[in-house]
Amino acid sequence: MKIVIDVLGGDYSPDEIVKGAVTAVNLIPEVNIILTGDKEKVENILNEIGYKGDRIEIVHAPEEISCDESPTMAIRRKTESSLVKALTILKEQDDVIGMISAGSTGAVLAGGLFIVGRMEGVKRPALAPFLPTVYKDKRTLLIDCGANVDCKPEYLQQFAIMGSIYVEAMTGVKNPKVGLISNGVEDHKGNEQIHQTFELLKNTKDINFVGNMEAREMLSGEFDVLVADGFTGNVAMKSAEGTINTFTNVLKQEINSAGLGAKLGALALKKVFKSLKHRINYTEVGGSPFLGLNKILIKSHGSSKAKTIYTCVLQVLDIYKSNYIDKMRKGIESSSISRED
Amino acid sequence: MKIVIDVLGGDYSPDEIVKGAVTAVNLIPEVNIILTGDKEKVENILNEIGYKGDRIEIVHAPEEISCDESPTMAIRRKTESSLVKALTILKEQDDVIGMISAGSTGAVLAGGLFIVGRMEGVKRPALAPFLPTVYKDKRTLLIDCGANVDCKPEYLQQFAIMGSIYVEAMTGVKNPKVGLISNGVEDHKGNEQIHQTFELLKNTKDINFVGNMEAREMLSGEFDVLVADGFTGNVAMKSAEGTINTFTNVLKQEINSAGLGAKLGALALKKVFKSLKHRINYTEVGGSPFLGLNKILIKSHGSSKAKTIYTCVLQVLDIYKSNYIDKMRKGIESSSISRED
Numbered sequence: 001m002k003i004v005i006d007v008l009g010g011d012y013s014p015d016e017i018v019k020g021a022v023t024a025v026n027l028i029p030e031v032n033i034i035l036t037g038d039k040e041k042v043e044n045i046l047n048e049i050g051y052k053g054d055r056i057e058i059v060h061a062p063e064e065i066s067c068d069e070s071p072t073m074a075i076r077r078k079t080e081s082s083l084v085k086a087l088t089i090l091k092e093q094d095d096v097i098g099m100i101s102a103g104s105t106g107a108v109l110a111g112g113l114f115i116v117g118r119m120e121g122v123k124r125p126a127l128a129p130f131l132p133t134v135y136k137d138k139r140t141l142l143i144d145c146g147a148n149v150d151c152k153p154e155y156l157q158q159f160a161i162m163g164s165i166y167v168e169a170m171t172g173v174k175n176p177k178v179g180l181i182s183n184g185v186e187d188h189k190g191n192e193q194i195h196q197t198f199e200l201l202k203n204t205k206d207i208n209f210v211g212n213m214e215a216r217e218m219l220s221g222e223f224d225v226l227v228a229d230g231f232t233g234n235v236a237m238k239s240a241e242g243t244i245n246t247f248t249n250v251l252k253q254e255i256n257s258a259g260l261g262a263k264l265g266a267l268a269l270k271k272v273f274k275s276l277k278h279r280i281n282y283t284e285v286g287g288s289p290f291l292g293l294n295k296i297l298i299k300s301h302g303s304s305k306a307k308t309i310y311t312c313v314l315q316v317l318d319i320y321k322s323n324y325i326d327k328m329r330k331g332i333e334s335s336s337i338s339r340e341d
Numbered sequence: 342m343k344i345v346i347d348v349l350g351g352d353y354s355p356d357e358i359v360k361g362a363v364t365a366v367n368l369i370p371e372v373n374i375i376l377t378g379d380k381e382k383v384e385n386i387l388n389e390i391g392y393k394g395d396r397i398e399i400v401h402a403p404e405e406i407s408c409d410e411s412p413t414m415a416i417r418r419k420t421e422s423s424l425v426k427a428l429t430i431l432k433e434q435d436d437v438i439g440m441i442s443a444g445s446t447g448a449v450l451a452g453g454l455f456i457v458g459r460m461e462g463v464k465r466p467a468l469a470p471f472l473p474t475v476y477k478d479k480r481t482l483l484i485d486c487g488a489n490v491d492c493k494p495e496y497l498q499q500f501a502i503m504g505s506i507y508v509e510a511m512t513g514v515k516n517p518k519v520g521l522i523s524n525g526v527e528d529h530k531g532n533e534q535i536h537q538t539f540e541l542l543k544n545t546k547d548i549n550f551v552g553n554m555e556a557r558e559m560l561s562g563e564f565d566v567l568v569a570d571g572f573t574g575n576v577a578m579k580s581a582e583g584t585i586n587t588f589t590n591v592l593k594q595e596i597n598s599a600g601l602g603a604k605l606g607a608l609a610l611k612k613v614f615k616s617l618k619h620r621i622n623y624t625e626v627g628g629s630p631f632l633g634l635n636k637i638l639i640k641s642h643g644s645s646k647a648k649t650i651y652t653c654v655l656q657v658l659d660i661y662k663s664n665y666i667d668k669m670r671k672g673i674e675s676s677s678i679s680r681e682d
Contacts, residue, residue, distance in 0.1 A: 068527065134590050149524060149535075183572050183576065186408065188411075190490065194572075215575070215583060216583035217583060218583050219587040220583065231531070234556070238524075239556035239581050240580050242561065243588075247584075247588050249475050250617055250620055254613045254620075255613055262612065268602045268606025269599075272603050275595050276595050280588060
């Protein structure tokens, strides 16, 4: 099975992306990788690492798409970019099961829509990462975390269905609990969009809708699927991310300004801190799949390092093996809601 | 100076609210308190605590407004409720400088609008708490965190002005940096509402608009005022709050499941953890003032304990001494933007 990876984009490209690909082929026997990017540069990195195998193919793509460009324009014009080449390979080659990019979110999403294409009946594909929770073995899906900033209630309704199908495929949880992110748990809470969505979700047979929930409960593990428009979901997720950074930072400051006893205490807690970091680290959960396309496309974090890319490769494999594409197709086809846009 | 406190509402009322009031009069010589609530119950709590002074007055108000009621209806009908009595005292008595309630946010806001009244020229009063940041002595104002879930861009524009005036009055920071919460820092990021607001803010002379910001930077201390509609602000704030809870919880789990060495390490870090908790604890920063009313009204957290109420009393005093009401009135009057609703 082949997975295509865009080596450009993100804070540590191309080096860390290429390293991640090498880790993946070294640790996962069943996977071959196609890298799209500047051929010479990629070859140099592979040489530096000392990779001599034949399971990494390079497709030359000298252009780069940056975050400052209009995503749609860039996708149309920069046909020699690493991102467009990767998307085209994903679309055209049957043996390529999925793709990973750490590049501009806007461009990855635009490319996913225009090049890879929506699944039939899907109104709006959505970015849906798993978030860590307070429980060690429980993850919660957030859909949408940034693909669709302006949403009709009908889009959110379908996100609930898509999220439920995906969670069931990936985790085996039956009738996943769906919560709608609002500013309070009561039925009447929310803005106009949430009020309308609440009514739709309450009457959607396909899902197990629990009701409105507060962002405070996002990592509580009490929900399987959290529904939001891409703007709200993005704010909720990034607020959590920033809070973790702040918390860690303040903890370090306090340890540094404390006495020797506390410093020794911190040393004794090294393993605990490592384990904590591991459990709440978003990047170890993988990237955000763009659900509702005809193929598996993962947007990995802009700060992805080799380990993140490797985790994303595992994630593509997991999603592929879950048979999610087929399940989603059937789920959308048999869904009780309108398939009109 | 008198401050009126609604003893009902919140998870620990009336006991903790009354205790907080007693702490306040004991520690702050210049303040007298009026408590609204069931007279007999409040007297019993005061007796239990052993308070014998004459600086706490009780105004009998037997009715309670719950979170399940329609706020507007409740405010109109329950004229004998502790909340409505407190609001009426705030409005009518000149020597009452401010009010605190831990009750239903919806009812406090509705009551603030209908009973206390908007300041002239204010389109929509907004809830604006200070958030802790990664810097010890820096706080950031979030406006609005829940009062107005559906906002026109013009409301957000005025939030930016109100927030700037308030931050300058409270912290002395000149030309406070204003950020607009969006799903990315680039100018083109955001949903339709944010696009329009961005254009307005860019052209508002009264403020120091820095641009779009990501919720990830909310606690980074890089901004003085964060502007959002009440829905988005609420989601951002509660997500941070929940993440802190989750982080703390996971840290405890990891310490508990670690060996003796780690447990001793945690013991040595007791003071560090306490200091950490203190720095990131929202309730120690006080409650959320409802900015843009004719008087000072603080909504304290639903989980307020005595210490929170005491902190809120200090906060009312601080706001009063900053001369915020006058400054806000003048600021709104001289503001370059339209004062039409």
